[in-house]
Amino acid sequence: MNQHVDTADRHSGEVPFGLEELFYSRADTRGVIEAGNEVFRRVSGFEWPGLIGAPHKIVRHPDTPRGVFHMLWEAIQQGHPMGAYVKNRAKGGGWYWVFAVILPIDGGYLSVRLKPMSALSTQMLQFYASFAERERREKLDPERSSELLRQHANSLGFSSYISFMAHALGGELAERDRYLRRPDDPRTQILVEMNDVMARVAREQVGLLRSFDALQSVPNNMRIVASRLEPSGGPISAISENYKASSVVISARLRSFVAGDGNICDTMSREMARSLFLLGSSRLLSEMTAKYLKTDPVEGIDWDHERALLTALHQKSANDARLAMGRAAEIAAQLTQQSRDIRRQMLGLDTIRVLGRVECGRMRDNSGGLSATIDQLDEFHDDIKGRLEAIMSLSEDIEQALTSYLRRAHAA
Structure with missing residues (x-):
């Protein structure tokens, strides 16, 4: 199996990357990129001079609800880890879909991102597109948007968003192991x-x-x-x-x-x-x-x-x-x-x-x-x-x- 081919190929314009690959980036408290790995550079479509020193929002896609980033920043500022599905935009006009683990560190935060493959991932990709459109249509501010996203998690049976994200992370890791034929961890x-x-x-x-x-x-x-x-x-x-x-x-x-x-x-x-x-x-x-x-x-x-x-x-x-x-x-x-x-x-x-x-x-x-x-x-x-x-x-x-x-x- 060619690990550098997008086996899902769910939508045109999706930039391929391998299941075994992980993105890495580190940013300061303002969200300015200070480091990253080759996977991040290659898939985002930027050269290193265009990434280092740039705000992380240069890869933000309009299909990712603003409320998602509001929750991520809120958690980071409180010193808590958080996860999220994120649709990012590549420089050449394409896009890529990741599950991001965000962890606060002294002077900012770092993020490790994997390729999501679960059924929940597909559902969230579709949900994001419709919810982001609602954000724009109703002119929802990020705080109200994050409140509605938490309510969505509650409607799925989760008492908090971190509970929802723990469930998502577990599912993605298990699915990734299965696709890569790895032993149970x-x-x-x-x-x-x-x-x-x-x-x-x-x-x-x-x-x-x-x-x-x-x-x-x-x-x-x-x-x-x-x-x-x-x-x-x-x-x-x-x-x-x-x-x-x-x-x-x-x-x-x-x-x-x-x-x-x-x-x-x-x-x-x-x-x-x-x-x-x-x-x-x-x-x-x-x-x-x-x-x-x-x-x-x-x-x-x-x-x-x-x-x-x-x-x-x-x-x-x-x-x-x-x-x-x-x-x-x-x-x-x-x-x-x-x-x-x-x-x-x-x-x-x-x-x-x-x-x-x-x-x-x-x-x-x-x-x-x-x-x-x-x-x-x-x-x-x-x-x-x-x-x-x-x-x-x-x-x-x-x-x-x-x-x-x-x-x-x-x-x-």
């Missing part, structure tokens, strides 16, 4: 596996939040039913008041569990995403460093300096990934324990619900809507308990998998 394996687990946690979180919101109306419904069926202070009224008092406590726990800023599900998701993204980044950096071992001299670029930067950043990313994985494992353990605690609290609500069912049976045909209200409770309780069980099981899997990986990595 343990870093990519755990990246893909844990992304899948986190997607399932996110789905359970959304479902739990939906049932939690629906549960808020039930005590009010019970009070309304009680006011129609009996004088104040009757058994149904007492049941509804007891249920309300107990549900308030559980609602507060559920809210801190799945809703609001800093809830534990989102905290674990973000820490996991950060650790997994750093893990994938460290793999790319190690490969990029190896590719820099044999490079022709270029005026204005000190290859020894670039290699040293890459080596140091690879070590830092790998270490930061291990630390973040350790924190994620600790949060997963907390998530498991909180799931158990809330499930125990739900047993108290179950007792009140059973009393309501008994009272409903005593009243028989005169229940006046009480039966339907109790049926709602049955449905919500079963759903909440089932999702808590699922989250508890998944968080146990996460803790065990991360702990096992960290143990093996330390032994190696």
Whole structure:
């Protein structure tokens, strides 16, 4: 197979480059290019004098939404790594499509970019074209655009954009290995596996939040039913008041569990995403460093300096990934324990619900809507308990998998 032929050849005008090739560039805090590799120079179509000292935006393509760059800059300025699919423009009028890993460094940032080949990549290429057109049509500013891009990631089941990008990076690395017939890499394996687990946690979180919101109306419904069926202070009224008092406590726990800023599900998701993204980044950096071992001299670029930067950043990313994985494992353990605690609290609500069912049976045909209200409770309780069980099981899997990986990595 000729690795320098674009095997996808998806659209005319796409500049070919090999699957095994990686782009590299480094820029200062203003985005001015200070170094790059031959792949970047060749595919972009510029000669070195036209690249070094030029703003990175000289390769910006109008089909890449401005909101993407806004998110990248936002992450860099906060000292966080970030990834993105990017459509770039070549000097000769062509274009090229990459997945970019952006990492902040002292005095700026560097980027390593690979050729994306996944099904998600194709979807994002099409999405970018339509979304960039929307940006222009509605005159969206970059901040509003980035907000809409985050909402798009949420609609795909991701709690944050870094979670989305960790998923994308894992998929691209796995697909690249498959095309290049490389053996499985343990870093990519755990990246893909844990992304899948986190997607399932996110789905359970959304479902739990939906049932939690629906549960808020039930005590009010019970009070309304009680006011129609009996004088104040009757058994149904007492049941509804007891249920309300107990549900308030559980609602507060559920809210801190799945809703609001800093809830534990989102905290674990973000820490996991950060650790997994750093893990994938460290793999790319190690490969990029190896590719820099044999490079022709270029005026204005000190290859020894670039290699040293890459080596140091690879070590830092790998270490930061291990630390973040350790924190994620600790949060997963907390998530498991909180799931158990809330499930125990739900047993108290179950007792009140059973009393309501008994009272409903005593009243028989005169229940006046009480039966339907109790049926709602049955449905919500079963759903909440089932999702808590699922989250508890998944968080146990996460803790065990991360702990096992960290143990093996330390032994190696």
